[in-house]
Amino acid sequence: MSNEGSPETIVGASLKVEGVLKSEGDLRIDGEVKGTISTKGTVSVGENARIEADINAAAAIVSGNVKGNLNITGKTSLKKTASVKGNISTQQIEIEAGAHLVGKCNTESAQKNNSPHADDQQTKGRANQEIPPIKIAGQLNHKESVSV
Amino acid sequence: MYFYIYDSSIEEKKEYAHVVARMETEINNLGLTGERTKITSLKKIDQLVLEAIQKKYEPIVIVGRDQSFSEAASCLAKHGQKNTLAFVPIEKKSVVGSLLGVTRENAITILSRRTIKKVLLARANGHYFLSRVSCHAEPPKPAAAPGFLKRIFKKNAQNFFVPRIVIDDDCVIESKINSVDVFPGFSINKLKIKLDKADTQRGWRITKKKAQVEQSVFWPRQALINSPKPLPVWIDGRQISRTPLKVSLTKRQINLIVGPQRRFS
Numbered sequence: 001m002s003n004e005g006s007p008e009t010i011v012g013a014s015l016k017v018e019g020v021l022k023s024e025g026d027l028r029i030d031g032e033v034k035g036t037i038s039t040k041g042t043v044s045v046g047e048n049a050r051i052e053a054d055i056n057a058a059a060a061i062v063s064g065n066v067k068g069n070l071n072i073t074g075k076t077s078l079k080k081t082a083s084v085k086g087n088i089s090t091q092q093i094e095i096e097a098g099a100h101l102v103g104k105c106n107t108e109s110a111q112k113n114n115s116p117h118a119d120d121q122q123t124k125g126r127a128n129q130e131i132p133p134i135k136i137a138g139q140l141n142h143k144e145s146v147s148v
Numbered sequence: 149m150y151f152y153i154y155d156s157s158i159e160e161k162k163e164y165a166h167v168v169a170r171m172e173t174e175i176n177n178l179g180l181t182g183e184r185t186k187i188t189s190l191k192k193i194d195q196l197v198l199e200a201i202q203k204k205y206e207p208i209v210i211v212g213r214d215q216s217f218s219e220a221a222s223c224l225a226k227h228g229q230k231n232t233l234a235f236v237p238i239e240k241k242s243v244v245g246s247l248l249g250v251t252r253e254n255a256i257t258i259l260s261r262r263t264i265k266k267v268l269l270a271r272a273n274g275h276y277f278l279s280r281v282s283c284h285a286e287p288p289k290p291a292a293a294p295g296f297l298k299r300i301f302k303k304n305a306q307n308f309f310v311p312r313i314v315i316d317d318d319c320v321i322e323s324k325i326n327s328v329d330v331f332p333g334f335s336i337n338k339l340k341i342k343l344d345k346a347d348t349q350r351g352w353r354i355t356k357k358k359a360q361v362e363q364s365v366f367w368p369r370q371a372l373i374n375s376p377k378p379l380p381v382w383i384d385g386r387q388i389s390r391t392p393l394k395v396s397l398t399k400r401q402i403n404l405i406v407g408p409q410r411r412f413s
Contacts (some may be wrong), residue, residue, distance in 0.1 A: 009366055016323050018319060035319065
């Protein structure tokens with residue numbers, strides 16, 4: 001019988017999904033998704049997941065392979081096995097050593113409050129401007145492509 | 149006035165007769181008397197439910213198996229009737245009973261309390277269902293081998309199928325799985341679709357590993373499940389349809405008497 005606690009959508013490791021994958025709760029992906037992913041909750045991308053889709057979510061925890069843009073209203077975590085090819089727009093980002101990110105990373109105006117140059121700068125901080133460091137383990141090349 | 153519809157399965161086991169006798173004593177003690185009738189080959193459950201509707205009996209109490217209750221609920225939903233439906237399961241393990249929070253021990257007590265909930269019904273290929281719709285691959289033909297070899301080398305052959313599942317007209321799933329199960333998610337007004345895929349069990353009897361089942365879960369409002377060849381579909385335990393299978397939530401509601409241990413709010 002149905003367990004109606006919290007409606008978590010789960011995409012199993014051997015499953016292939018194509019199209020618009022929508023959810024109202026959390027979304028856990030261990031398989032293959034092509035298209036668009038949209039949820040009001042957290043998207044967790046497993047180590048063996050392969051995603052060719054744009055992701056729109058409140059939070060994201062990425063451990064697998066993503067080709068597409070991430071539009072996250074909250075926090076984005078890229079784990080050490082993560083590989084993201086696309087732009088990330090998020091409020092807060094955390095990148096573990098070993099993660100791969102090829103694309104632009106935009107963090108939101110939450111950075112403005114902590115920045116000593118808040119009055120002078122544009123509030124949408126880019127990785128190549130002088131803003132307080134975000135949590136990354138490794139080196140940053142201040143160009144469009146960022147690899148750690 | 150109560151209207152009790154007794155399932156013909158009551159006569160199958162002595163155990164059921166004891167349950168019914170105990171139940172009737174409780175009914176008399178609590179003053180829940182009413183008209184009693186039985187499903188026979190001449191009088192099907194649909195006719196009995198319609199009879200209860202015409203005579204304006206309330207509630208209609210089904211005494212018997214899950215299937216009889218599902219048929220009664222389906223009949224009420226088809227005719228858009230608002231009569232309250234109650235269930236007294238006679239089986240020890242009743243899927244519908246556990247959904248409603250009713251067991252054969254506490255059914256009459258719950259009936260006397262009359263906690264009524266409106267429940268949205270889901271529909272599968274034109275049939276309303278309450279607990280579950282399932283579809284799985286057909287079992288493979290047994291391998292040709294002498295009997296003693298079959299006992300020693302027990303291989304579970306793969307009984308997969310590759311359905312095409314369209315969810316909410318938005319996304320398509322096409323993968324090898326063992327079974328598809330659909331449950332109505334009453335509290336959240338969605339369906340729960342569960343796809344199972346088990347690894348093949350291999351090995352000798354002693355070293356055989358337990359199959360790992362990979363589950364996928366989706367929560368749509370409707371879904372269409374198609375397979376390369378028509379497969380049987382079980383709706384609330386009855387095999388009454390075949391793929392393609394269309395499942396959706398409907399706006400039809402029925403009133404059910406439920407217990408505190410029900411699986412929805």
